[in-house]
Amino acid sequence: MSTTTELPASTAAAPPRRTRRVLGWIVIILLVIGGALLIMRIGAATSVPFRGGGDPDGTGEHGMLALAEILRDQDVEVEVVRTRADAIAAIEDDTTLVMTDPYSLSDEAVLQLLEPAHRIVLLSASSRMLSLLELGESTSASTAAAVTASCDLAEFARVGEIHPGRLFIPADGVTGCYGDDDGNAALLVDETEVGERAMIDGTRLFGNGYLAQDGNAALGLALLGQTGHVVWYVPSFADSDLEAQTEPSLGELTPSWVTPAIVMLILAGVAAALWRGRRFGPLVAETLPVTVRASETMHGRARLTAKAADAGHAAEAIRDGTVRRLARRLGLHDRAGAGEVADAVADRLGIPRTSVQELLTGALPASDDQLIDHARNLSDLESAVDDAIRTERGTR
Structure with a gap:
């Protein structure tokens, strides 16, 4: 008579099938990456380039699209350029070059840009441009009252009153308009044999949100509408000739042997972790909690x-x-x-x-x-x- 001995059932749970779980996570990650790329592509296709203050295509409060459209309504050709090469190529004998502070250009590049233009209008309060063009100096003086032209230039006689922004101290031989009793002026005009150069803080005068106030629109037309062709240069960092000066990096300051030594230490640490690191086996199921009798606890204590x-x-x-x-x-x-x-x-x-x-x-x-x-x-x-x-x- 033969007897069959049954082995006790193992309490260890079968190892989980991780293949499906790993594949599921891979699919989810790929879907997330694909969705992010799709959203970025749609956003890049539908995004509108940002037009900041002083931009003739800007529609915001400080943009100057309204002034550009007024000039076009007066049969003035307004050509917007965003590189100094295009600006130099577009300048002709009857051209008025208009721009804000060319912060992205060096002094040499600014002078190269201004050289072919016979009539220049700067719509900024840049101290650098004041000194570069020898128009005057900046001042902290300001006026809250409305002022008139108070100068002998005929084109501003019918403009009316304005509330100017920044005031300047005119240099010798430079005409100052819209000034106060101390000789400070909001508009500087320098007429020489080379041409005419004018400078005014146009941020609070010719922006879309301020153009309808006082005589701002008339002043803008008088400044920019003297010729039939306006080249409006918009500076940007993409058109800069300045080389970026960055602080030396940590790698440049340290000796040449430091980086290889750090790499060797990292590799040694990884090798030591693989050599002496604890290797975990498959999980084993265990019935919990374990009940300990009170008498055993008492005797142990x-x-x-x-x-x-x-x-x-x-x-x-x-x-x-x-x-x-x-x-x-x-x-x-x-x-x-x-x-x-x-x-x-x-x-x-x-x-x-x-x-x-x-x-x-x-x-x-x-x-x-x-x-x-x-x-x-x-x-x-x-x-x-x-x-x-x-x-x-x-x-x-």
């Missing part, structure tokens, strides 16, 4: 206390147990202290409180012999309370 030879700690544990049991037997609340329990025991047994207080709240024993006596006294106290309670119940 007792062995630790005995091994440490800590009589005081053992006596404290025994006394705490006695206090809790006495409180329960005497009908006290769970949070009753040792002092309350001692008073209740003294009242029940009719013995002096000091002796019970000394036993339940006094000093702890310091030796094993004292611990044995202390434990015996606590046991006798519990027995006395039990006898007293049983006697009271029997007499009722």
Whole structure:
């Protein structure tokens, strides 16, 4: 007769199939990347180039599209250029070159740009351009009152009043218009044999949000509409001839051997991690939680206390147990202290409180012999309370 021995079922769970999970995450990542690329492409196709302040194509509050359209309505050809090469190529004998502060150009490039133009209008308050063209100096003076041309130039006679922005101090031989009583002027005009150069802070005068105020539109037309052709140059960093000066990097400041040494240390660390690193195996299922009997915990703590030879700690544990049991037997609340329990025991047994207080709240024993006596006294106290309670119940 043959018997078949059945092997016990393994408690280890089968290793999870990670292939589908990994493929799922790969698909999700690819979808996210594809969606981001699609959104970026759509945004790039539908985005409108930003036109800042002083731009003749700008539609914002500080853009100057309205002034450009007024000039076109007066049969003035307005040609917007964004590189100095295109600007130089577009300048003719009857051209007015208009631009804001050419912050992206060096002084040499600015002079090269201005050289072929016979009439130049600067719509900015750049101190550099004031000095470069020798028109005057900047001043902190300002005026909140409306001012008139107050100069002998006929083209501004019918403009009317304006509220200017920045004021300047005209240089010798430079005509100042729209000024205050101290000789400061909002408009500087320098007429020489080479040509005419004018400068005014046009940010608060010719912007789309300010052009309809006072005589701003008339002043803009008088400045820019003197010729039939306007070349409006818009500076940008894309058209800069300035070389960027950056601080030296950390790699440039350190010796040449530092980088190879760091790379070697990183490789050594990775090799050490692969060599001595802990390798985890497959996960093993385990039934949790593990139940530990109270008696095992008690015996374990007792062995630790005995091994440490800590009589005081053992006596404290025994006394705490006695206090809790006495409180329960005497009908006290769970949070009753040792002092309350001692008073209740003294009242029940009719013995002096000091002796019970000394036993339940006094000093702890310091030796094993004292611990044995202390434990015996606590046991006798519990027995006395039990006898007293049983006697009271029997007499009722």
